[in-house]
Amino acid sequence: MLSRLSVIAVCLAASLSTVSCQTFRRLGTCPTLGCVLPPDQQDFLPGQQFDIRFEVHAPANGSEAFNGGVPDEKFTVTITKEGGKSKTIAEFFQLKEPAIEKWTFSWFEDLFAQDAKTPSVVNVASKIYRRVALYEPGKYTVTLKYYSGKTTTAEWTVRPLATQKKAKNIIFFIGDGMTTNMITAARLLAHKTINGKYQSLLQLDKFPVLGHQMSHSIDSFITDSANSASALYSGHKSTVNAMGVYADSSPDAFDDPKVETIVELVIRIWGSAWGAVSTAFLADATPIALTAHTRSRYQYGALIDQALHGVTNYSWTKIDGPDAYFGGGAEQFLPGSGSYLGKDYYAEFAKKGYTISLNKTSLQAAPNGSKALGVFCKSNLPVWLDRNIFPENLGKLSNDPSGAKAAAKDLPGLKEMTLKAIDVLHTRGGKKGFFLMSEAASIDKQMHTLDYDRALGDLLELDDTVRATVAKLKALGILDDTLIVVSADHGHGFDVFGSADTKYLAEQGDDRKKRSAVGVYEASGLSQYTIENPGISYNTGPNFPLNWDPRYVIAAGMGASPDHRESYGVNKTGPRVPAATIAGRGSSDYYASASDNPEGFVVNGTLPVDQAQGVHSLTDVPVYAMGPCQETFGGTYSNIDIFYKMATCLGLAQPTNKTISGNGK
Ligand SMILES: *[C@@H]1O[C@H](CO)[C@@H](O)[C@H](O)[C@H]1NC(C)=O
Ligand SMILES: *[C@@H]1O[C@H](CO)[C@@H](O)[C@H](O)[C@H]1NC(C)=O
Ligand SMILES: *[C@@H]1O[C@H](CO)[C@@H](O)[C@H](O)[C@H]1NC(C)=O
Ligand SMILES: *[C@@H]1O[C@H](CO)[C@@H](O)[C@H](O)[C@H]1NC(C)=O
Ligand SMILES: *[C@@H]1O[C@H](CO)[C@@H](O)[C@H](O)[C@H]1NC(C)=O
Ligand SMILES: *[C@@H]1O[C@H](CO)[C@@H](O)[C@H](O)[C@H]1NC(C)=O
Ligand SMILES: *[C@@H]1O[C@H](CO)[C@@H](O)[C@H](O)[C@H]1NC(C)=O
Ligand SMILES: [Zn+2]
Secondary structure, three states, X not given: OOOOOOOOOOOOOOOOOOOOOOOOOOOOOOOOOEEEEOOOOEEEOOOOOEEEEEEEEEEOOOOOOOHHHOXXXXXXXXXXXXXXXXXXXXXXXXXXXXXXEEEEEEEOOOHHHHHHOOOEXXXXXXXXXXXXXXXXXXXXXXXXXXOOOEEEEEEEEEOOOEOOOOOOEEEEEEEOOOOHHHHHHHHHHHOOEEOOEEOOOOOHHHOOEEEEEEOOOOOOOOOOHHHHHHHHHHOOOOOOOOEOEOOOOOOOOOOOOEEOOHHHHHHHHHOOXXXXXXXXXXXXXXXXXXXXXXXXXXXXXHHHHHHHHOOOOOXXXXXXXXOEEEEEOHHHOOOOOOOHHHXXXXXXXXXXXXXXXXXXXXXXXXXXXXXXXXXXXXXXXXOHHHHHOOHHHHHHOOOOOOOOOOOOXXXXXXXXXXXXXXXXXXXXXXXXXXXEEEEEOHHHHHHHOOOHHHXXXXXHHHHHHHHHHHHHHHHHOOHHHEEEEXXXXXXXXXXXXXXXXXXXXXXXXXXXXXXXXXXXXXXXXXXXXXXXXXXXXXXXXOXXXXXXXXXXXXXXXXXXXXXXXXXXXXXXXXXXXXXEOOOOOOOOOOEEOOOOOOOOEEEOOOOOOOOOOOOEEOOOEEEEEEOOOHHHHOEEEEHHHHHHHHHHHOOOEOOOOOOOOOOOO
8 A cells, every 4th residue: 555656666777877776766678778568578468459659768867867858869779589570569569659758746855855855757758559569479679869879778588378268267256455465364263273284274274276466566565455456467567556567757647658458458368257246345446457458557447447347448348347346435436535537436337237235135135147347446445354353343333335424234245246246257258268356355455454453354364265166166067167366466464472371461561571462472372263252152153263352362373564563463353454654743743542442562673764664575476276277376476377377378479460349148
C-alpha cells in the first residue's frame, strides 16, 4: 500500500553524472537521456499487442543539464530482428509516422534536493507507436538515435509460439502479500500435531507442484501490488503504482505505452468468459490490473470503467466487461466523487445486462447464465475473523453497499464469491472456457497493520476456498480441464519466533520484564490454537483454529514496522491500528498507538516515521500448481514467467492477429 512514490531502487547506470540514481530517478527505466519503452531486456508473447514510446530528455537544470534544456526532435528509431535487416519502426509495423509530443516534468535528485525543494526540470520530446505486435519468436534490437551520436538500445525477446489450448480453464488464486512463513504459521494455528506429526494438512500442502517467483519491480527491488499483479497478468514488469503499461514521464496517467493482459488475450483469441473475485474493493490493484492500463493505481473510478468498457480513448482489444465480478468497493459504483465522471456504475453495469447483488442471499440466487456483478460493502470486505469469530464488530461499520448509513449485513466470504463465480463462468464460458482470478486481499492488508491473527484467518479462508474449489470443479466434471495456480504478488517480512504467555505479559509492569513472556526454542511449546476452549465454541469447522484466543499465543513479528506496542494476543474488538500521530506533533509523524495493545510493550520501528504501517519485503513467494501444465510451474523464476506459463497453457501465443469479437457467446 501507500508507499512513497519512486523510493528505493537499483542504480541502473551512473555514467551520466556523479549523482547516484539509487532512490530518486528521472525515469526508472531510462538511465540515459534517450528512453525506449518497453525498455531493454523485455519479453513478449507472440502476437501480444503493445505500444512503443520513445522519449528524448533535455534536463534544463540540475546535475544532468544538457543542450540548454532543448530536446532533440529529429531522433530516429529502428528495429532489427536477429539476422534480418534494420527497418524504421513505422516501416516495420506499417504505421504512419506519429506526431512529436512535448512536455516537461520535474524530479528530485536526492533527499537533500527534496528537503531544499529544488526539483530538476526536464523537457521531453516523444513519439508513441500504438497497438503493434511481434509474431515471430526470437531476438529483436530496437535502437533510438538522438543528439547526433547518442544511442539507446533495447533488446527484446519474443517467446516461443504456443497455439494449442492445453487447459480449458484457469483459476488463479492470489494470496496478496502471502509468504511461505505465513502459510507455515496458518498451518500451525489450524492443524493439530501429535508428537511432531500433523494430523491434517492445508489444501495447499496437497498441491503436486511448488515453485518460487521473484517479485521485484522493473525499477525497484521492492514491489507493490499494482505492478506485481500487472507482471503476473501481462508478462511485463513495470513501476510501482503502474498497471498494464510501462510508466512514461508524461503528466497524463492514461497515455503510457500499454501491454495486453491475459484477460484481453483470452477474450480476443478464444472468446472465453472471465471473472475476478476479491475481498478488497474491486478497483484495488490485484483485481483491477486484469484490465487496467494506467501509471496510477489511484484512478479508481476510471479503472472500473476500463473493466466494463475496455480502453476507450485508444484503439485496443475490445472487452465487454467481466462475466463475474464480486468484491467490495461500492464507492466506485455509487454515483458521486468515487465513481468515474460521477456516474452510477450499478446502472452502467445493469445497462449491459448484469444482475446486481448487494448481499450473499441475492448473490446465491443470481442466475448462473447472466453476467453478474456483486458489490457487498464499501471499501474492503470485513475480514474472516470478524465475520466468523467476532461478528459484533461488523455492526460498528457504516459500509452498506447501497450507500445507506448502515452496516453491510449478509456478507459472502471469499469461498461463497469464488464458488458462485465458477458457476457463472462455467455456464457462460461453455466450450470456450474461462479465466478466473480470486484474491484473498486482506492477508496483505492485515499484515500491513501488524494484525497477524486477521491476516492468518484470511489465509486460512483462502486455503478453505481452494479446497472447496477443487471439490466444486470435480462435481462439475471439469477438474481435469482446469489449471489451478495459487501464488502471491509479493511478501511481508513476517515470521513466528516463539510463543508468548499473554497472562504473564499483561501482569508485568515493566516493558523489559514483559518480554520474558516470550518463550523461545524449547520454551515455545506447542500450538494451543487447536485445543478447544472450554465454554467457547467458535464453530468454524475443521481447517480453522478451535481457539483464536489461547493463553499461549504465537509470538510473531515483522522485518520492518512503525513504532508499535506488542502483546501478541488477538484484538477482539476490531482490526488493529498500530501507529498513530500525536496531537501537536506532525501530521505524518507516527508513534506507537497508546490504545493498541495497552498491556503490551513498546517496539521501536525501523521505518521512516511517516509510515503508519508495515511495508512489503523482498522475499520470493511460493507458487502452487495443479492441473494441466502443472509441471511447468516447478523451479525458481520471475513473476512474469507465471504469465508466460499460463498463456502457453492456454495457447495464447499465436503467429497471426487472431481477433474474435466481443466475448463470443
Ligand atoms: C530548476 O529550475 C526550477 C525553476 O524553473 C527551480 O524551481 C529549481 O529549483 C531548479 N532546480 C535546480 C536543481 O536548480
Ligand atoms: C489486429 O486486428 C484488429 C482487428 O482487425 C485491429 O484492430 C488491430 O489493430 C490488429 N492489431 C495489430 C497488432 O495489428
Ligand atoms: C478519455 O478522453 C476523454 C475525452 O478527452 C477524457 O475526458 C477522459 O478523461 C479520458 N479518460 C481517460 C481514462 O483517459
Ligand atoms: C439482499 O438483497 C435483496 C435484493 O436487493 C433484498 O431484497 C434483500 O432484502 C437483501 N437482504 C438482506 C439481508 O439485506
Ligand atoms: C448454479 O449452478 C449450481 C450448480 O453448479 C446450482 O447448484 C445452482 O442452483 C445454480 N444456481 C442458480 C441460481 O440457478
Ligand atoms: C483493538 O484495536 C482497536 C483499533 O486500533 C483499538 O481501539 C483497541 O484498543 C484495540 N484493543 C486492544 C486490546 O488492543
Ligand atoms: C524507542 O525509541 C526512543 C527514541 O525514539 C527511546 O527513547 C526509547 O527508549 C526506545 N524504546 C525502546 C523500547 O527501545
Ligand atoms: Zn499487496
